[in-house]
Amino acid sequence: MGVLQQIGEYLYLKKKDPNKPTTQWTKYMHGINRISILLFLLALVILAVKLIVKKG
Numbered sequence: 001m002g003v004l005q006q007i008g009e010y011l012y013l014k015k016k017d018p019n020k021p022t023t024q025w026t027k028y029m030h031g032i033n034r035i036s037i038l039l040f041l042l043a044l045v046i047l048a049v050k051l052i053v054k055k056g
Contacts, residue, residue: 010034 009016010033 007037010037 010030
């Protein structure tokens with residue numbers, strides 16, 4: 001499975017594979033990964049805004 005496909009599934013951009021086995025621990029892991037990806041994207045947006053405001 002590709003990295004971009006996995007990120008798309010974490011962020012609900014792509015439908016998950018129904019044949020893939022899921023356990024409670026993998027649900028927890030995917031939830032934590034989803035939170036960390038969203039926080040990373042938020043940090044990138046904040047950094048971009050700071051750079052734009054500083055130059056302006």
